[in-house]
Amino acid sequence: MAAPLKDFFDERLVRRIANTIAAVHSDFPTEKFVAQSMVGLSKLELLDRGKHVADALAKTLPNDYEQAVDILLRSLDVPTTREDSAMAGFFYLPHVTFVARWGLEHFDASMRAQHALTQRFSAEFSIRYFILRDADRTLKVLRSFANDESEHVRRLVSEGTRPRLPWAVRLPAFIANPAPVLELLELLRDDPALYVRRSVANNLNDIAKDHPDLVVDVCKRWSVDATPERKWIIQHALRWLVKRGFPGAITLLGGAARPKVRIEGVNIEPSRAQLGSVVRFAFDVVSEATKNQNLLVDYIVHHPGASGKTRSKVWKLRRIELEAKGRARLEAKVSLVDRTIRKHYPGTYRIDVRIGATDLPLGSFDVAAPAVSKPRPVKAKRASA
Structure with a gap:
């Protein structure tokens, strides 16, 4: 049986994080960081381990947030032995958690940090705290991210605004009124990357749980002159509604809602x-x-x-x-x-x-x-x- 995902966060990983930071910041107290990270770590689940290691970063990096986050960003370029697995990106979970917990008062620096970090491990969890804090300002940044050359950054625009993203804090304002999210999805509906288009479909699928008629209307509009790629988005965006027998979704996909x-x-x-x-x-x-x-x-x-x-x-x-x-x-x-x-x-x-x-x-x-x-x-x- 495979080891639990949480076990990816062990002393070996903590030391790897310490080594990458020490390579760009010679004053970093490696042993203190490792010791504080390991206290109680084995009792925690995956995301809580990321928070715990982020707490240790806060205690061992400089108190000045912008100086601390600059050190973290410079450490991203340090070569490190990485597992060839789906868990490899979780190496940076403490980094994005650090930004979410201590960067809310430093908006511009934190946006630059998330732009860099999301290209290594999705900042979809951390960006949500900035949306909750200042939605208008964060949405403006996300609109610019929608045209970024990196598909990881473009995906953040959709994944980070999903109203009901699993494992993440919910976005009550977008659950009540998804209009700002839909404006972003319009920019991504024909994205060249399947990675991004799948996120767009999942976002619409989330919205459908609270606004089924609205999502059907959006998909109906998108179906006009739709490419095969956009048709794929529509089909996957409506899957929750189809499974629940929602007539409008079934009809839009060409099925008989009330078959004989x-x-x-x-x-x-x-x-x-x-x-x-x-x-x-x-x-x-x-x-x-x-x-x-x-x-x-x-x-x-x-x-x-x-x-x-x-x-x-x-x-x-x-x-x-x-x-x-x-x-x-x-x-x-x-x-x-x-x-x-x-x-x-x-x-x-x-x-x-x-x-x-x-x-x-x-x-x-x-x-x-x-x-x-x-x-x-x-x-x-x-x-x-």
């Missing part, structure tokens, strides 16, 4: 399963229409939660072109294997199929915990005469 279909030939096996196993199901979608229908098909599993209350999870299935009076056989499976972010519980599970904006029941199955085998009693040996 019925379900036949449902088969769910086994009808009684155990935790850790897999249940497979199949069904026929039968057309009742006199013309072809483009169908977006998902399925919903209603399952017991930890508290005993029923919870629901929507899963993507297929997109099909169903001929007039035609029939299509679809198959899928429900995994009852526990994952890091998903645990399963005994009880009755129900399956619905969502075709467009219409939910149709398929059936149910029961899930039990695996039987615990009892150890056989050990027979006592007879004593030899």
Whole structure:
């Protein structure tokens, strides 16, 4: 099993940070920084480890923020052994955290710092504190970043303004009124980098959770003379709405919101399963229409939660072109294997199929915990005469 992501922040990484700083600032107290960073570090989760190391930076760099951040920026150019992994960029998490925690009173210096840092590790977390502090001033900078030659800087414009960015502080003003965010996304909708376009789609997907009709309207406008790349953005921007059967999103993607279909030939096996196993199901979608229908098909599993209350999870299935009076056989499976972010519980599970904006029941199955085998009693040996 792979080591937890938080373990990336260990003494070896802390010493690497210290060495890069000491290379440009000879007065840096390396051992003091390492010692303060390591106190209690092992008890913290990933982002809290970044904050903890940033605190140690604040205690060991010069008290003058602009002098301190200048040292950090000069240290970025120091060669360092870096892991060839997705975690490599997290080396700079303490740096962006330092800017967010101690740079709010030094706007210009902090914007320059985030411009440099985001090209190594995204400043999407740190920029949000400046938005909360002074949205107008920060948005002006982000508008200029939208034309930057670096795709990492351009991506920051979108990712940093996502109203509901995972792991990050939310932006209540943009949740209530996303107009300033949409103005930025207009500048990025045809960005040449997929890296940036994916962020644009995710941002719109966030906004859709609070303003579904607005996002559908934006995507409808963007669909006029859209390139294949922009069509990709639209499809991914609407995925949350499609999974919830929002008619406007389904129609915009060319699907039938209220299809004329019925379900036949449902088969769910086994009808009684155990935790850790897999249940497979199949069904026929039968057309009742006199013309072809483009169908977006998902399925919903209603399952017991930890508290005993029923919870629901929507899963993507297929997109099909169903001929007039035609029939299509679809198959899928429900995994009852526990994952890091998903645990399963005994009880009755129900399956619905969502075709467009219409939910149709398929059936149910029961899930039990695996039987615990009892150890056989050990027979006592007879004593030899």
